[in-house]
Every structure is written in C-alpha cells, then in structure tokens.
Amino acid sequence: MAKINEDLLKERKKCSFNTAELTHLLDGGKDKTLERHSREHFFLDDPELRSKIPLEYLSHKEKYEEAVRKSCILFRKVQELQEAGKGGIENFREILGGQLGSAILKDGNPLTLHYVMFIPTITGQGDFEQQAEWMHKAWTCSIIGTYAQTELGHGTFIRGLETTATYDPKTEEFVLNSPTLTSYKWWPGGLGHSANFAIVVAQLYTQGKCHGIHPFIVQLRDEETHMPMKGIKIGEIGCKLGMNSTNNGYLGFENYRIPRTNLLMKNNKDGTYVKSPSSKLTYGTMIFVRVVLVQDCASYMKKAVTIATRYSAVRHQSEMKPNCPEPQIIDYVTQQYKLFPYIAMSFAFQYSASWLWDIYNNVTGELESGQLENLPELHALACCLKAVGTADCAAGVETLRLACGGHGYMTASNLPSTYGLATAMCTYEGENTVLLLQTARYLIKIWQNKKNIQNLPTVRYLDNALFNNRSYEKSVSWILSALQQVAAAKIDLANKHINDRVRQGKAYEDAWNETSIELVAAADAHCRTFLLDIFNLTVNNFQSISPELKAVLTDLLELYAVHTAIRMTGDLLRFTNTIGKDVEALQLWLEELLAKIRPNAIGIVDSFDIRDEVLGSALGAYDGNVYERLFAEAQKSPLNHEPVNKSFGLYLKPFLKNNL
Numbered sequence: 177m178a179k180i181n182e183d184l185l186k187e188r189k190k191c192s193f194n195t196a197e198l199t200h201l202l203d204g205g206k207d208k209t210l211e212r213h214s215r216e217h218f219f220l221d222d223p224e225l226r227s228k229i230p231l232e233y234l235s236h237k238e239k240y241e242e243a244v245r246k247s248c249i250l251f252r253k254v255q256e257l258q259e260a261g262k263g264g265i266e267n268f269r270e271i272l273g274g275q276l277g278s279a280i281l282k283d284g285n286p287l288t289l290h291y292v293m294f295i296p297t298i299t300g301q302g303d304f305e306q307q308a309e310w311m312h313k314a315w316t317c318s319i320i321g322t323y324a325q326t327e328l329g330h331g332t333f334i335r336g337l338e339t340t341a342t343y344d345p346k347t348e349e350f351v352l353n354s355p356t357l358t359s360y361k362w363w364p365g366g367l368g369h370s371a372n373f374a375i376v377v378a379q380l381y382t383q384g385k386c387h388g389i390h391p392f393i394v395q396l397r398d399e400e401t402h403m404p405m406k407g408i409k410i411g412e413i414g415c416k417l418g419m420n421s422t423n424n425g426y427l428g429f430e431n432y433r434i435p436r437t438n439l440l441m442k443n444n445k446d447g448t449y450v451k452s453p454s455s456k457l458t459y460g461t462m463i464f465v466r467v468v469l470v471q472d473c474a475s476y477m478k479k480a481v482t483i484a485t486r487y488s489a490v491r492h493q494s495e496m497k498p499n500c501p502e503p504q505i506i507d508y509v510t511q512q513y514k515l516f517p518y519i520a521m522s523f524a525f526q527y528s529a530s531w532l533w534d535i536y537n538n539v540t541g542e543l544e545s546g547q548l549e550n551l552p553e554l555h556a557l558a559c560c561l562k563a564v565g566t567a568d569c570a571a572g573v574e575t576l577r578l579a580c581g582g583h584g585y586m587t588a589s590n591l592p593s594t595y596g597l598a599t600a601m602c603t604y605e606g607e608n609t610v611l612l613l614q615t616a617r618y619l620i621k622i623w624q625n626k627k628n629i630q631n632l633p634t635v636r637y638l639d640n641a642l643f644n645n646r647s648y649e650k651s652v653s654w655i656l657s658a659l660q661q662v663a664a665a666k667i668d669l670a671n672k673h674i675n676d677r678v679r680q681g682k683a684y685e686d687a688w689n690e691t692s693i694e695l696v697a698a699a700d701a702h703c704r705t706f707l708l709d710i711f712n713l714t715v716n717n718f719q720s721i722s723p724e725l726k727a728v729l730t731d732l733l734e735l736y737a738v739h740t741a742i743r744m745t746g747d748l749l750r751f752t753n754t755i756g757k758d759v760e761a762l763q764l765w766l767e768e769l770l771a772k773i774r775p776n777a778i779g780i781v782d783s784f785d786i787r788d789e790v791l792g793s794a795l796g797a798y799d800g801n802v803y804e805r806l807f808a809e810a811q812k813s814p815l816n817h818e819p820v821n822k823s824f825g826l827y828l829k830p831f832l833k834n835n836l
C-alpha cells in the first residue's frame with residue numbers, strides 16, 4: 177500500500193466518530209456494506225473490465241467499441257450474479273447508473289437503456305402474453321432493447337410525436353412510418369449501433385382515427401447479422417458534451433410492418449382498441465427513471481465531494497498569516513463553503529431518494545390493482561425531486577471542480593466527466609423546467625381544492641403553512657416552518673396572479689404561461705421543504721446510533737437547513753416575518769457549523785467508502801498522493817510517448833524558418 181499523505185493522516189486522527197458506523201448506516205447495515213464490497217470486488221477487480229488506454233485518448237469510434245466490450249462483460253457478470261441467487265435491484269442500480277457503472281464506463285454505457293427502460297416498459301405496459309413472449313429473451317439478453325420516444329422535433333411534448341403506427345386489419349399488422357424529418361427518433365441511448373430491438377412510442381391509427389401515443393415493440397436489426405431491417409433507417413447522432421460512449425441514435429421508418437401483438441396491451445385487454453383508464457399510464461417508465469435518478473444525484477455528489485475535500489486537505493496555498501506555513505486550502509472558510517454544503521446535500525438527496533423509492537413501490541403496487549388516486553402526488557414529487565436533485569448535483573459538481581483550482585480542470589481529476597454525466601440528467605427524462613411546471617400544476621390544483629389534503633403526505637403542510645409566522649429561533653424546525661411558509665406563499669401568489677390574469681380576460685393557458693416563472697419557483701420551494709423535512713425526520717428517527725455519530729449528522733442536517741435558508745434569504749424576508757437581524761444570525765450559525773464540521777470533513781467523506789477505482793481521480797485517492805498521481809497520469813498522454821512529434825517537421829520547423 178502506498179504511503180499515505182501526512183495531512184490526510186492528521187485529518188483522519190481528528191475525526192470524532194467511527195467512520196465504519198457511518199458507512200454501515202449509509203449502506204443500510206453492516207451486511208449491506210459487505211455485500212457492496214463483494215460486488216465491488218466482483219466487478220472492479222476483474223482485469224477484463226479495465227482499459228489499457230485512458231478513454232480520453234481514444235477516437236470516438238474506439239471509445240464506442242471499448243464501451244460495448246465492457247458493457248457486454250458487465251451484463252454477463254450481472255447475469256452470473258442473478259443466476260447465483262445474488263441478484264437484486266442494487267446490482268442494476270450500481271452498474272447502470274451510480275458509482276460502479278460510472279467507474280467502469282466513465283463516458284456512459286451503450287446498453288443501459290435495455291435494463292433501465294426497455295425491460296421496465298415491457299413489464300409495466302405489456303399484458304401477460306406479451307411478458308411471456310418477451311421477458312425471457314430480454315432478461316437473458318438474447319435481444320437488446322432501447323426506448324425510442326424522443327424525436328428530432330419533439331422531446332418534451334410527447335403528445336406531439338409524429339411517428340405513426342397505422343393498423344392494417346387485412347394483415348393484422350401495424351405499419352410504422354416517419355412522415356417528416358422531424359418525426360425521426362433522435363436521442364435514444366444505444367439506438368445507433370447497439371440495440372436490435374426498441375420500444376417505439378408512436379401515434380396509433382385505426383380506421384383513420386388517431387388514438388394518441390402508444391408503445392410498440394419493434395425489431396430494428398437482424399438478430400444474426402445485426403444489419404438494419406428493411407424499412408428501418410438508423411444511425412448515431414454524433415458527439416455530445418459528455419456521455420460519448422452511449423451511442424445515442426436516430427431512427428426512421430418506411431412502411432415498416434410489425435405484428436398487431438407488438439402493441440403493448442396491458443390496458444387493451446381484448447386485443448381490440450380500448451381506451452386505457454388513464455392515458456398517463458403510458459408514461460409509467462418515465463416516472464420509474466426519474467425516481468432512480470434521484471439516487472444517482474446523491475451518488476455523483478458523494479463522489480465529487482470526496483475528491484474535492486481530500487484534495488483540499490492535501491493542497492497548501494498562500495499565506496493566511498505572515499511568515500506562517502502555507503495552510504491547507506480546506507482551512508479557508510470560503511473553501512469550506514464550497515465543500516461542506518455539498519457533503520450535507522449528499523445526505524439530503526440520499527434520504528429523499530429512499531423515501532421516493534418507497535412511495536414509488538407503494539403507488540405502483542396500487543396501480544396493479546387499478547387504484548390511481550395516489551399517482552398524481554407521486555408524479556409531482558418525482559418531477560420536482562428529479563429537477564432539483566439534478567440541478568443541484570450539476571451545480572455542485574461544477575462548484576467542486578472550481579474548488580480544485582487548475583487541477584480540477586484536468587480529466588485526471590474525473591470532475592469534468594462527472595459533470596458531463598450530471599448535467600445530462602438535467603435534460604433527459606424530462607427537461608427540468610418542464611418537470612417543475614408539472615409539479616406546479618399539481619400544487620395549484622391542491623391549493624384550489626384542499627378538501628383531501630390531509631391524506632396527501634407530501635403536501636399536507638400547505639393546509640396552514642401560510643400563517644406560520646414563527647419568530648426566529650436557531651433551530652431546524654424554525655427553518656422548516658419558514659421554508660414551508662415560503663412555499664405556501666409562492667403557490668398562493670402564483671395562483672392569485674393566474675386568477676388575476678384570467679379575470680383580466682386572458683385565456684387560462686396564457687395566464688399560466690405569464691405566471692410560469694413564479695410557478696417554477698413555487699415548485700422549487702416546495703421541493704426544498706420536502707428535502708429538509710425528510711432529512712430532519714430521518715436523523716431524528718435514528719434510535720440506535722452512537723451519540724458521536726448523531727452529533728455529526730445533526731451538524732450536517734443543520735448545515736443543510738441553514739445553507740438552504742441563506743440561499744433563500746430574499747424569500748424569507750419577503751414571505752415570513754424574518755428580519756435583517758435573523759439573517760445575520762443565520763450567517764453566523766452557518767460559519768459556526770462550517771467550523772464544527774471542519775475536523776470531521778475527511779472522516780465523513782471517508783465514510784462514503786468510495787474505492788479509488790470508483791473515484792477515478794488523481795486528486796481524490798485515499799492515499800492523497802495527488803502530485804505523484806497527476807504526474808503519472810500525464811505520462812499516459814500519447815504525445816509523451818515520443819520526444820518529438822511529427823508536426824514539428826511538417827509545420828513548426830518550416831514556420832520557424834519562415835520567420836527567421
């Protein structure tokens with residue numbers, strides 16, 4: 177084992193709590209930690225899953241080929257685990273998104289959509305016979321699928337999709353067509369050259385009548401040769417900001433025929449077209465992915481904050497006091513302000529993600545038995561948590577990259593590619609503004625009719641929050657109550673402005689659009705009250721943890737609360753009876769908390785227990801040998817493999833001569 181950096185050794189000695197206790201708590205118990213270790217060993221210690229050359233130095237094509245190689249090994253290994261009875265949702269979570277997946281495939285996995293959307297759509301939308309026909313092939317990966325919904329012209333407004341599936345009763349087939357350029361499918365992961373099947377979302381036509389969008393199972397490529405089927409036009413969409421191995425593709429249809437039975441028919445039981453009880457049931461896979469993405473936000477944040485915090489303990493810069501040694505940059509309070517709120521935020525997102533997952537499972541269970549009443553609340557919560565979680569995660573990763581100065585800009589820090597993954601989440605699976613407007617739509621409805629509100633756990637606070645008006649106290653409960661009042665006031669005001677505009681003669685939709693900045697802000701505030709509420713409840717409910725750990729978690733909870741409150745200072749002053757002096761008190765409390773967390777900062781990120789291979793960063797490794805690692809990474813540049821590059825002879829030398 178490499179020698180550990182002296183600063184990190186000192187930091188680890190300062191820690192006031194048992195880091196293993198926190199690791200087990202975060203994993204859900206010691207058994208779960210051991211399970212995770214064994215899974216990490218299974219994947220990360222497999223030499224086949226390592227790349228000989230860093231991805232950054234490969235061409236676009238080589239990156240893709242390497243990603244396919246690794247994805248196939250990953251999927252084979254997941255199947256091995258399933259067959260050995262060591263399966264479980266955690267395997268998929270870890271290798272598809274989260275930490276293991278992004279460690280092994282830094283720039284994305286071209287086969288992810290198979291498990292994340294293709295299989296869940298067949299399960300959620302297919303009837304019994306269809307599941308019997310397709311699930312075995314899909315589970316055993318005899319076929320590889322993707323989810324083709326978005327088109328060149330429409331991603332958000334899915335009712336506006338243009339791909340058509342017209343029923344031909346003579347042959348009992350659907351005929352798929354892409355009538356315009358804008359109707360081409362555009363974006364689906366793995367669609368370019370990897371998948372041979374897809375769920376295609378298209379407008380269903382029977383007897384000249386359009387019945388709206390429906391999902392179909394469609395074969396794209398020959399199962400033996402992988403050649404595109406006749407009538408299918410397919411390819412990759414090209415380079416992107418990040419995720420350059422995910423093989424996002426385009427797809428067009430020219431009179432392409434599929435059997436009638438390929439229309440997923442869970443809601444059309446007798447095989448003739450029957451309108452489903454809610455058209456929104458077709459949107460179920462999107463809810464599922466939004467729910468799992470919130471967990472990924474916590475994972476990426478933990479990874480980025482571990483890298484930046486360890487680096488900040490190792491890095492020394494400037495003089496705080498004359499003639500004193502250069503301090504560790506983690507001792508600058510501005511630096512602490514860049515790091516510690518994101519440590520706290522990782523906890524907030526992990527706890528809310530876990531609540532959301534439970535709510536999701538309850539509600540989908542109810543849907544199976546035809547109960548739809550809790551779907552709107554789930555949809556509203558999933559939308560805002562996905563939007564706020566991914567936005568905070570992307571902003572957090574960028575702040576943490578900046579916190580690492582110049583070295584944070586190196587791909588060797590692994591912060592740029594983590595940002596590429598995080599910022600993509602803000603757009604896919606529902607663009608964030610659009611999702612916040614979905615939450616706002618729900619909140620306005622609730623505000624206008626509070627009859628049933630006490631049965632709705634995520635919004636019941638709105639019943640009386642408008643009049644909380646508590647005087648300032650240095651407590652999480654005060655901040656929560658103030659945030660709830662802000663959320664209620666913002667919803668109330670937005671509702672009033674919509675009504676005013678309608679009264680002035682505007683159409684409701686125009687009034688909505690004119691009020692939409694306020695509506696987005698209201699949904700954002702609602703989401704932040706939920707995040708704090710759940711963090712608070714979770715920490716208060718821990719019964720059997722040590723007092724030392726409880727103290728650290730309480731510091732983090734308080735930091736999360738105060739940081740949120742300070743970010744919303746204007747709202748507190750505007751909508752609650754907070755006064756200037758209270759804001760000053762909040763600021764002092766924040767500074768006090770940063771100082772309290774400082775000695776435990778390294779201990780907390782160590783407790784995240786993220787292996788070096790997962791961090792993938794010269795700046796964040798456990799041993800803290802930052803400079804040695806940066807130097808070693810630089811040697812991997814192909815330019816350093818020869819003393820003089822051929823461009824010297826070709827261009828530089830003649831240029832230098834000409835300038836003589």
Ligand SMILES: CC/C=C\C/C=C\C/C=C\C/C=C\C/C=C\C/C=C\CCCCC(=O)SCCNC(=O)CCNC(=O)[C@H](O)C(C)(C)COP(=O)(O)OP(=O)(O)OC[C@H]1O[C@@H](n2cnc3c(N)ncnc32)[C@H](O)[C@@H]1OP(=O)(O)O
Pocket residue numbers: 265268269270272273274288291292295296323325326331332333334335365456457459460462463468469472551552555603604605606607610614617618
């Ligand atoms: C077997 C597998 C096992 C395990 C796998 C396990 C784990 C996986 C684990 C980890 C994976 C983790 C991460 C994944 C990693 C990487 C991911 C990589 C790639 C990601 C791929 C991304 C894929 C995509 O992007 S797919 C495309 C997504 N597209 C969108 O999201 C489109 C956004 N647009 C919409 O959702 C809608 O169009 C709209 C909501 C904006 C508007 O719709 P519409 O116009 O039809 O609605 P309205 O007329 O406005 O009506 C609104 C009413 O409907 C209600 N509504 C809307 N949506 C829903 C919904 N989804 N559910 C319920 N209700 C909904 C709405 O509330 C309105 O109701 P009202 O009563 O009328 O008010």
Ligand SMILES: Cc1cc2nc3c(=O)[nH]c(=O)nc-3n(C[C@H](O)[C@H](O)[C@H](O)COP(=O)(O)OP(=O)(O)OC[C@H]3O[C@@H](n4cnc5c(N)ncnc54)[C@H](O)[C@@H]3O)c2cc1C
Pocket residue numbers: 289323324325326329330331332333362363364365419424600603604605606607608609610613
């Ligand atoms: C990395 C990546 C992977 C993807 N993978 C897949 C995939 O596997 N399968 C798939 O089908 N799709 C996929 N997508 C597509 C993705 O789901 C869409 O890009 C996303 O839903 C946003 O839709 P859009 O591109 O049409 O954005 P637009 O809707 O055109 O958004 C542009 C702007 O318009 C605004 N806007 C749009 N509508 C409204 C409104 N009603 N009110 C207010 N503002 C509005 C938005 O806020 C945004 O600022 C992927 C996208 C990315 C980036």
